[in-house]
Amino acid sequence: MQTLKLTEDEEDVLQELMNIAYGRATAVVADMLEAFASLSIPNITIVTTKELFKTFEVLKNASYFFSTQTFSGEFNGESAFFINEESAKNLASHLELESQDDLDDAILELTNVLTSSLITKLAQELETDVNFSLPNILKIPLEEMEDVATFQMYSQVIVIDTDLNFKDQKINGKIFILTKDESISWLKTKLNAILNQLI
Amino acid sequence: MAQNKAQCNLKSTNIDTKIVSAIDNGVIVLDSELTIHLYNKWLEIYTHLKEEDVLGKKLTDIFPEIKEKTLKRKVKTALELNTPTFYTATTSHYLIPIKLNQIKNSFFSHMQQDVSIIPFDQEKKLVTLILTDQTNMANTNAILNAHVQKIKELNDQLLREKEITEMQHNQLLSSSRSAAMGEMLSMIAHQWRQPLSLITTLLANIKIKKELQTLHSQDIDHSFEKIDTTVAYLSETINDFRDYFKPNKIKSKINISELFNKSIFFLKDEMNQLNIKFHIQTDEDIEITTYKNELLQCLINIIKNSLDAFENSKKKKKQIIVETQYDNDYIIIIIQDNAGGINNNIIQKVFDPYFSTKSKNGTGLGLYMCRVILHEHLKGEINLSSKNNGTKVAIKLPKKI
Numbered sequence: 001m002q003t004l005k006l007t008e009d010e011e012d013v014l015q016e017l018m019n020i021a022y023g024r025a026t027a028v029v030a031d032m033l034e035a036f037a038s039l040s041i042p043n044i045t046i047v048t049t050k051e052l053f054k055t056f057e058v059l060k061n062a063s064y065f066f067s068t069q070t071f072s073g074e075f076n077g078e079s080a081f082f083i084n085e086e087s088a089k090n091l092a093s094h095l096e097l098e099s100q101d102d103l104d105d106a107i108l109e110l111t112n113v114l115t116s117s118l119i120t121k122l123a124q125e126l127e128t129d130v131n132f133s134l135p136n137i138l139k140i141p142l143e144e145m146e147d148v149a150t151f152q153m154y155s156q157v158i159v160i161d162t163d164l165n166f167k168d169q170k171i172n173g174k175i176f177i178l179t180k181d182e183s184i185s186w187l188k189t190k191l192n193a194i195l196n197q198l199i
Numbered sequence: 200m201a202q203n204k205a206q207c208n209l210k211s212t213n214i215d216t217k218i219v220s221a222i223d224n225g226v227i228v229l230d231s232e233l234t235i236h237l238y239n240k241w242l243e244i245y246t247h248l249k250e251e252d253v254l255g256k257k258l259t260d261i262f263p264e265i266k267e268k269t270l271k272r273k274v275k276t277a278l279e280l281n282t283p284t285f286y287t288a289t290t291s292h293y294l295i296p297i298k299l300n301q302i303k304n305s306f307f308s309h310m311q312q313d314v315s316i317i318p319f320d321q322e323k324k325l326v327t328l329i330l331t332d333q334t335n336m337a338n339t340n341a342i343l344n345a346h347v348q349k350i351k352e353l354n355d356q357l358l359r360e361k362e363i364t365e366m367q368h369n370q371l372l373s374s375s376r377s378a379a380m381g382e383m384l385s386m387i388a389h390q391w392r393q394p395l396s397l398i399t400t401l402l403a404n405i406k407i408k409k410e411l412q413t414l415h416s417q418d419i420d421h422s423f424e425k426i427d428t429t430v431a432y433l434s435e436t437i438n439d440f441r442d443y444f445k446p447n448k449i450k451s452k453i454n455i456s457e458l459f460n461k462s463i464f465f466l467k468d469e470m471n472q473l474n475i476k477f478h479i480q481t482d483e484d485i486e487i488t489t490y491k492n493e494l495l496q497c498l499i500n501i502i503k504n505s506l507d508a509f510e511n512s513k514k515k516k517k518q519i520i521v522e523t524q525y526d527n528d529y530i531i532i533i534i535q536d537n538a539g540g541i542n543n544n545i546i547q548k549v550f551d552p553y554f555s556t557k558s559k560n561g562t563g564l565g566l567y568m569c570r571v572i573l574h575e576h577l578k579g580e581i582n583l584s585s586k587n588n589g590t591k592v593a594i595k596l597p598k599k600i
Contacts, residue, residue, distance in 0.1 A: 028280055032272055102269075104290035109273065116282035134285045134313055 006046055006156070006184070010191045015044050018160065021121030028113050043161040052157045052176065065104075067111040069135035071119050074128045074186055077154065077179035079115040083107060087171040108135045114175055118160070126190040154178040225295065225312075225330030228319060231274055233258045233267065236325060245297045245310070262295055270294075274326050277316045286314035288333035289340070295330060303338070311337035368571075371552065375568040379496060382503065387436055389468045394429040401426055439464065442492070450600060453494075455485045455530070459521055462498040466506060473509050473517065480522040487530055488599040493576050497569045501534050501592050504565065507557060508538035508590070525598070532594045540585035549583055 006014065047055075063085040070078045083091075091110070092103045112135050123130045158177040179187070219226050220240040228237035235258055238250040248261070259267045273284040286294050288311040297310040311334045319325040401422045408414040439461070459479045463470065470477055502519060509517050514537060524531045541549065548554045550570045555563035566583075573579040579596040 024280075028276055031279065032276060101290050101292070105269070105286070108287060108290060109276070109284065112282075112284055113276060113280065117280055120280070120282050132283060134287050134315070136287065137290060 006188065009195055010188060011046055013191045013194055017122055017125050018044050018118065021118045024121060025114055025117035028117060032109065032113060045159045047157050047159055049154050049157060055159065065107050065137065067107055067135055067137045069111055069115045070133045071130045073123065073130040075123060075126060075130060075183050077177060077183055080176040080178060081111040081114060081173060083173040087173065090171055104137050108137060111135045154180055156184050227328040229258060229274060229326055229328060231278060231324040233270060246295060264296055265294060273316050277318045277326050278321060278324055281318050281321060284316045288313050288337050299334065306338045306341040307334055310334050371564060372568065375564040378564060383440055383465065386465050386469065387440055390436055391433060394433055397429055398426055450488050451491055452486050452488050453491050455487065455523055456481050456483050458495060458498065462495055462502060465499060466502055469506055473506065475506065475509055475517040475519060478518065478520045480520065485523060485525060485530065487596060489577055489596060493572050497572055500565045500569050505536040505538055508536065512538050528598055530596050530598055533591060535589055535591040537589040540588050540590050546585055
């Protein structure tokens with residue numbers, strides 16, 4: 001299978017769009033957590049699925065919650081959100097959550113907020129509409145992640161690594177936006193249109 | 200054409216309202232203070248509440264078990280981000296409590312719901328809640344999880360049992376070795392009896408001759424020489440015995456005909472007593488690389504079985520024949536006797552543990568252990584057949600392991 005790669009310029013534009021979108025998410029997350037929150041400037045990289053598994057290797061050392069949410073439309077794919085156990089505990093204690101289900105719900109909400117704010121903003125810039133499915137907590141041990149066949153469907157992965165700081169607590173999460181070749185090809189066209197406007 | 204278009208245009212018939220009323224989902228319109236602005240037919244049916252009775256009321260007043268803080272947060276997020284927010288059946292189970300009395304979805308007492316909170320009117324701060332019944336799915340998941348759990352438990356149990364079996368297996372192995380050792384001791388006792396009585400006789404002779412004062416120095420020399428040889432023989436027996444019970448950790452190259460001689464060395468006394476002829480038909484120089492003592496234990500065990508069978512036999516020409524066949528990779532050792540054979544009813548069971556025909560004298564582990572050793576340690580095979588009043592045991596071994 002031929003993998004489409006983004007050029008350096010295309011990556012720059014995408015990074016810029018992501019940064020704008022991320023700023024909007026910060027405000028909503030702060031509101032959700034009812035505390036002054038700041039999101040660190042996200043570290044955004046675009047990698048292949050193969051390289052993604054290397055990232056999982058690193059994550060194996062800690063215990064993680066893993067949730068996904070699919071989005072449909074001309075630009076479609078799936079976002080995967082990882083939050084480590086300690087961060088999840090911080091979140092639970094801050095929101096005064098009582099049960100595991102409540103914590104799962106809060107993680108899903110965080111997933112939804114981050115995914116939809118990022119993707120909606122991106123879609124807006126790219127002049128298209130997206131639809132979001134319900135997010136979903138996956139209880140798959142990270143060691144078995146490579147066996148999850150659906151990961152193999154995706155070729156390029158946009159990785160957004162961010163720290164969410166509020167008060168004295170720290171929440172670290174990683175979002176992976178998984179996209180298929182057809183979406184990447186569509187994305188390239190749109191990014192190039194924006195690039196041309198800039199010149 | 201124009202007529203068709205008019206027929207297709209259903210706007211005038213209030214289709215939106217009709218769909219909201221007919222749809223198989225719960226639909227509620229709320230503002231950010233959770234006041235109800237719409238409550239569809241589906242909800243009326245499931246909650247036994249009329250729309251007119253709930254309009255303008257706060258949803259959390261009607262259903263006090265809803266967590267107000269969480270719902271408000273989700274509504275606010277949806278409005279601010281202008282994107283849907285959700286409750287999922289897997290984690291939140293349900294928003295509106297709807298009791299179920301179903302046989303098919305017995306895992307749940309309440310309808311499991313996915314809820315999408317969709318921004319509807321940002322200015323008026325209205326959202327639409329769409330409830331989807333996910334009880335079937337949740338129930339299937341719950342059944343699946345219960346089964347997965349059960350499989351995990353069974354698997355754990357299986358692993359534990361396997362561990363126990365392995366432990367018992369090892370105990371068997373060591374107890375068969377003790378039993379074999381006991382048998383060997385009684386064989387040695389047999390072999391020692393004659394040389395010991397020879398020494399006793401020689402010593403008694405010297406004593407008598409001395410008392411009769413007919414003792415010459417050459418008598419003493421002669422007797423000492425004989426005692427010396429006999430003691431050397433006794434010592435050799437002990438060495439062999441000790442070697443045999445040293446477990447072999449390393450494989451060695453062994454000459455097959457030497458191995459046969461060694462195995463009958465332990466048994467020849469008994470063979471002579473029973474008047475059994477032992478024939479070895481093999482090339483002098485066949486060699487194999489294997490664990491020597493393990494193979495010796497098997498051979499002795501099989502030959503000893505033949506001897507035991509001859510004990511009750513009145514046959515005149517008793518014989519045991521050992522022969523070998525070989526090719527490039529394998530060697531086949533065949534041991535046959537004419538001691539009467541094995542009854543067809545029990546021939547299937549001879550390799551079973553604790554199966555013995557020797558009543559109180561047998562442990563029932565001999566052939567079982569032979570097979571274990573040959574299969575697992577020596578990578579070989581063993582076969583037993585019986586016909587024409589005789590038993591034939593064939594052992595196939597790789598020339599090199």
